[in-house]
Amino acid sequence: MSHSRRSAWSTYAALAIGLLALPFLLQAGIGRSWVRIIDMALLYSMLALGLNIVVGYAGLLDLGYIAFYAVGAYVYALLDSPQFGLHWPLWAVLPIGAACAGLSGVLLGAPTLRLRGDYLAIVTLGFGEIIRIFLNNLNEPVNITNGPQGICLIDSVHLGTFSFSHNHTTMLPGLTGPVQYYYLFLALTLLVMFIALRLQDSRVGRAWAAIREDELAAAASGIHLRNFKLLAFAMGATFGGLAGGLFAGFQGFVSPESFNLMESVMILCMIVLGGMGNVYGVVLGAITLTVLPEALRMLGDWQLNHLGHVIVDPNDLRMLIFGLALVAMMLIRPAGLIRSRRHQREYAGDRP
Amino acid sequence: MTELLQIDHVSRNFGGVQALTDVSFAIRQDEIFGLIGPNGAGKTTLFNVLTGVLPPSSGHIIFAGKPLDRQPPHRILQLGIARTFQNIRLFSGMTALENVLVGQHSCTRSGVIGAILRNAATRREEAQARRHAAELLDQVGISRHSNTLAANLSYGDQRRLEIARALASQPRLLALDEPAAGMNPAEREQLRELIQQLRAGFNLTVLVIEHDVKLMMQLCQRIAVLDFGELVTVDEPERIRQHPRVIQAWLGTET
Amino acid sequence: MDILLQQLINGLVLGSVYALIALGYTMVYGILELINFAHGEITMIGAMLALAVITHLAGSGLPVPIVLLAGLLTAMAGCSVLGYAIERVAYRPLRHAPRLAPLITAIGVSIVLQNLAMLIWGREYISFPPLLPQGWFDVHGARVTDVQLIILVTAGILMLVLDNLVRRTSLGRAMRATAQSPQLAGLMGIDANHIISLTFILGSALAAIGGFLVSAYYGLAHYYMGFLLGLKAFSAAVLGGIGNLRGAMLGGLLLGVIESLGAGYIGSLTHGVFGSNYQDVFAFLVLIAVLIIRPAGLLGQNTADRA
Numbered sequence: 001m002s003h004s005r006r007s008a009w010s011t012y013a014a015l016a017i018g019l020l021a022l023p024f025l026l027q028a029g030i031g032r033s034w035v036r037i038i039d040m041a042l043l044y045s046m047l048a049l050g051l052n053i054v055v056g057y058a059g060l061l062d063l064g065y066i067a068f069y070a071v072g073a074y075v076y077a078l079l080d081s082p083q084f085g086l087h088w089p090l091w092a093v094l095p096i097g098a099a100c101a102g103l104s105g106v107l108l109g110a111p112t113l114r115l116r117g118d119y120l121a122i123v124t125l126g127f128g129e130i131i132r133i134f135l136n137n138l139n140e141p142v143n144i145t146n147g148p149q150g151i152c153l154i155d156s157v158h159l160g161t162f163s164f165s166h167n168h169t170t171m172l173p174g175l176t177g178p179v180q181y182y183y184l185f186l187a188l189t190l191l192v193m194f195i196a197l198r199l200q201d202s203r204v205g206r207a208w209a210a211i212r213e214d215e216l217a218a219a220a221s222g223i224h225l226r227n228f229k230l231l232a233f234a235m236g237a238t239f240g241g242l243a244g245g246l247f248a249g250f251q252g253f254v255s256p257e258s259f260n261l262m263e264s265v266m267i268l269c270m271i272v273l274g275g276m277g278n279v280y281g282v283v284l285g286a287i288t289l290t291v292l293p294e295a296l297r298m299l300g301d302w303q304l305n306h307l308g309h310v311i312v313d314p315n316d317l318r319m320l321i322f323g324l325a326l327v328a329m330m331l332i333r334p335a336g337l338i339r340s341r342r343h344q345r346e347y348a349g350d351r352p
Numbered sequence: 353m354t355e356l357l358q359i360d361h362v363s364r365n366f367g368g369v370q371a372l373t374d375v376s377f378a379i380r381q382d383e384i385f386g387l388i389g390p391n392g393a394g395k396t397t398l399f400n401v402l403t404g405v406l407p408p409s410s411g412h413i414i415f416a417g418k419p420l421d422r423q424p425p426h427r428i429l430q431l432g433i434a435r436t437f438q439n440i441r442l443f444s445g446m447t448a449l450e451n452v453l454v455g456q457h458s459c460t461r462s463g464v465i466g467a468i469l470r471n472a473a474t475r476r477e478e479a480q481a482r483r484h485a486a487e488l489l490d491q492v493g494i495s496r497h498s499n500t501l502a503a504n505l506s507y508g509d510q511r512r513l514e515i516a517r518a519l520a521s522q523p524r525l526l527a528l529d530e531p532a533a534g535m536n537p538a539e540r541e542q543l544r545e546l547i548q549q550l551r552a553g554f555n556l557t558v559l560v561i562e563h564d565v566k567l568m569m570q571l572c573q574r575i576a577v578l579d580f581g582e583l584v585t586v587d588e589p590e591r592i593r594q595h596p597r598v599i600q601a602w603l604g605t606e607t
Numbered sequence: 608m609d610i611l612l613q614q615l616i617n618g619l620v621l622g623s624v625y626a627l628i629a630l631g632y633t634m635v636y637g638i639l640e641l642i643n644f645a646h647g648e649i650t651m652i653g654a655m656l657a658l659a660v661i662t663h664l665a666g667s668g669l670p671v672p673i674v675l676l677a678g679l680l681t682a683m684a685g686c687s688v689l690g691y692a693i694e695r696v697a698y699r700p701l702r703h704a705p706r707l708a709p710l711i712t713a714i715g716v717s718i719v720l721q722n723l724a725m726l727i728w729g730r731e732y733i734s735f736p737p738l739l740p741q742g743w744f745d746v747h748g749a750r751v752t753d754v755q756l757i758i759l760v761t762a763g764i765l766m767l768v769l770d771n772l773v774r775r776t777s778l779g780r781a782m783r784a785t786a787q788s789p790q791l792a793g794l795m796g797i798d799a800n801h802i803i804s805l806t807f808i809l810g811s812a813l814a815a816i817g818g819f820l821v822s823a824y825y826g827l828a829h830y831y832m833g834f835l836l837g838l839k840a841f842s843a844a845v846l847g848g849i850g851n852l853r854g855a856m857l858g859g860l861l862l863g864v865i866e867s868l869g870a871g872y873i874g875s876l877t878h879g880v881f882g883s884n885y886q887d888v889f890a891f892l893v894l895i896a897v898l899i900i901r902p903a904g905l906l907g908q909n910t911a912d913r914a
Contacts, residue, residue, distance in 0.1 A: 061707055063714075111899045118642045118710055119898055122841060126891035129838075137884050195468050202467030203453075203460050203478070210443050210454045217441040219425035220403065220434075222458030222521055231464065261834065265714060272711060312726075320722035326715030327697055330708050 019186060023179040034294075035178035039250065041290035042185035043243050048270040048286040049192045049279065050239025055268065056277035057205060058232035059212025060113070061121040063264055064128025068237040070135065070259035071104055072097040072244025074145065077254045080155040083146060087155055094245045101241020102234045109233035113226055128264055135256040150255025157184065157249035165252070181250055188246070189283070192239060196279045199235075208232055262319065269322050272329055293318045356381045356557050357402075357433075357525060362411035364397055371397040373581045374411070379525070384551055384558040386568040389578035395561045396438060398578070399529055402559075403435045404428040416524065430458050434523035436514040438530045438561075444503035448494060448513050451502050452485035455520030488516040491553065492546065508539050512546070519554060526550070527559045532567055540564065544571050569593065609748030614871040615864060616746070620755045620824065622863020623762035627817040628840035629847070629855040630769060631810030637786040637850035638806055639702070644713035645693055646814060647837015648720035649686050651830065653815030654822040655724055657682035658733050665736040674738060682815040689720075690811025691804055699800070717833070724830040735826045758820045765816065766856050769809075773852055782806060786850070835887060839866075842894035848907025857905060865889055 075097035139147030156165030274285025466474035661678035773779035847858025870886035
């Protein structure tokens with residue numbers, strides 16, 4: 001017993017050291033750009049964990065999830081850039097962005113959540129497009145979003161005078177901007193994972209699971225369907241808004257093009273690939289689908305170097321492969337890479 | 353005996369089809385009340401109207417002195433009516449214990465903050481809920497399966513689990529929709545004993561819909577007979593047995 | 608007044624195309640209760656195939672109607688095969704799975720189609736060869752082009768034919784029976800799988816015609832056109848009452864008119880705060896409004912089970 005405990009602890013310790021050392025290893029090994037890629041992977045993990053509450057826990061297919069990411073990102077961008085000359089502190093901007101996203105989740109959810117699942121999917125998809133159309137066009141008559149050009153020169157994520165974008169290599173060799181963001185995002189991702197796990201194993205999480213499995217039986221067990229669906233929607237949207245704010249500060253630039261339908265579908269892919277409902281699977285899915293396109297990009301470079309020109313642009317192939325993967329996953333391994341016990345039956349075509 | 357539930361001139365139609373016509377009867381505190389009738393007589397419709405799945409086209413239902421008009425299913429449960437389903441509707445991907453925990457939803461409080469912080473009050477509530485769930489599983493006789501997925505339980509055990517889940521909300525009226533469907537005679541006998549035992553143990557009033565007339569005669573204190581959406585009679589089992597319309601419409605062909 | 612009339616005509620023309628595409632959604636939904644998310648992409652493939660053939664034959668010296676017809680027929684054949692294949696491969700294995708599963712495969716299929724089209728035909732807009740009649744005539748101060756007239760007439764005839772097909776022929780009866788209850792239809796000797804395949808083939812052929820007409824109307828086709836077109840057609844189907852053929856026709860026409868009037872008047876109604884670049888928002892607003900106010904749609908029944 002004490003032996004297995006000790007080995008568990010040493011596994012955790014190794015994992016922690018590995019995670020802490022990872023950005024330095026990447027930076028030294030294959031270059032700083034890969035640290036940025038991992039940073040993005042962590043951002044997507046947070047997003048996917050948020051959507052997982054909606055889709056994986058409560059079983060509500062939301063195809064416009066990226067809109068909440070956009071709300072968080074634009075709130076940060078507007079409150080922390082030369083656009084309005086505002087430079088609010090992080091502790092105010094991030095919660096405001098998350099709250100705005102959560103609120104828009106409630107506003108969208110309140111009228112639509114009594115609809116059946118597939119209708120909800122289409123309405124959310126429409127909502128995502130509406131948000132994008134507004135972001136694209138709210139540059140006149142009053143310039144709010146700066147239209148398709150987007151907003152640039154956004155302040156970096158900063159705490160007091162500490163900016164996460166500035167290098168602090170004098171403090172510690174190799175402590176570059178991307179590395180600092182890595183630690184910030186890692187901490188927040190772990191926090192979101194923690195929250196997601198706690199929620200799953202609670203009265204609230206069981207109510208969501210009950211709604212997902214059988215709405216009528218859930219209602220007959222005393223669960224207020226609309227309130228709990230709204231709660232899932234709002235929680236998911238809040239995480240989306242949080243990730244969006246971080247994204248704006250990290251990139252320094254936002255434009256409507258970052259928030260199109262394909263992004264929503266991508267995040268859905270991450271969940272489906274990793275295993276709907278399973279927190280670790282979702283993170284694995286998010287990391288896989290962020291890193292994979294970058295690996296594919298190397299395939300393009302390889303063609304350029306060895307064949308003289310690019311025959312098939314891997315960027316074009318990327319979404320094609322995702323689409324095929326989505327179909328194949330549903331047909332072959334509907335429970336995802338890491339199976340969630342609860343979902344095995346549900347997505348495997350349940351006939352008792 | 354006081355009346356717990358009053359069905360007061362309830363009608364329900366679907367388009368042009370009259371599924372229930374002006375049905376009135378009352379269920380008394382502490383009795384086991386049966387509802388029988390041939391297929392299509394309107395039993396399940398009445399059940400759905402009672403539990404808030406369907407609104408009545410006209411008429412009222414009064415439970416413990418309060419009207420249930422147009423209350424949604426979760427409100428009806430909170431008021432004290434819990435039900436099971438004709439074609440079992442368990443949360444099949446959850447364990448038996450988790451199913452009963454969901455059943456306690458209306459008796460527990462903790463929300464998102466409690467779930468995340470897992471503070472003392474939440475932990476206490478959760479521990480108590482689990483203890484209570486384990487007791488309920490024990491009382492319906494499936495405690496050894498508490499960690500089995502509901503989907504993997506045998507048919508009879510699924511029926512029992514559904515009853516445990518309904519009991520978890522501490523109802524005053526337990527409404528069972530064909531609880532013996534698909535059971536063999538021995539299982540039916542066990543089920544009858546279980547229902548009588550639970551009624552006494554939990555101070556319940558029980559409403560049962562069943563096809564099995566023999567079982568109903570042994571189980572119920574009073575029985576209502578529905579036919580073509582109309583109430584034929586409400587009476588004690590022996591008198592039901594002798595009612596001419598019951599014999600003609602139903603019992604004669606059944607036995 | 609002529610502006611109003613002009614917007615009405617434009618709306619009806621566009622709406623008749625929405626209606627054709629909406630029919631595909633509604634037929635599939637009526638039988639399988641599945642939102643065939645890939646239907647918009649099938650429409651896009653139809654437009655692309657038609658344009659490819661027409662562009663290829665444009666210089667061949669064949670008479671223009673023959674060239675156009677060849678393009679149209681190729682598109683219809685191609686889309687029928689595609690629709691059939693999608694149903695067999697992506698939907699049929701999941702017929703008894705929960706609703707979310709086929710919807711996710713449908714999204715996957717549409718991503719695949721979109722990106723295949725991009726690989727084959729590129730990212731650029733493809734223009735319709737200048738074969739179409741350029742004439743127009745005047746109706747009380749509004750201008751109706753020959754192309755608009757062709758679209759209206761074609762769509763109108765197709766809708767009449769389909770309506771009669773479903774109402775009067777034995778195939779139509781079999782389709783309606785299957786929509787009511789596949790098991791019962793099976794007992795009556797109707798092969799539900801066969802009917803479902805036929806439904807997909809028929810819907811996809813209509814989508815091909817819709818795609819062809821849209822590209823003729825705008826003079827353009829693009830690999831991304833299917834997404835918005837599909838969403839609008841779906842909104843039209845929901846507006847009319849999904850599962851109901853005449854509803855889809857009505858919904859399509861109405862949506863076209865709403866969109867056209869909306870785009871024409873939003874500027875003056877909001878004193879220039881919103882311009883016609885918000886045109887695409889209308890379909891979604893209509894969709895959301897219908898689902899909230901009358902989920903069964905204008906001609907649909909059965910409101911109870913949606914609540």
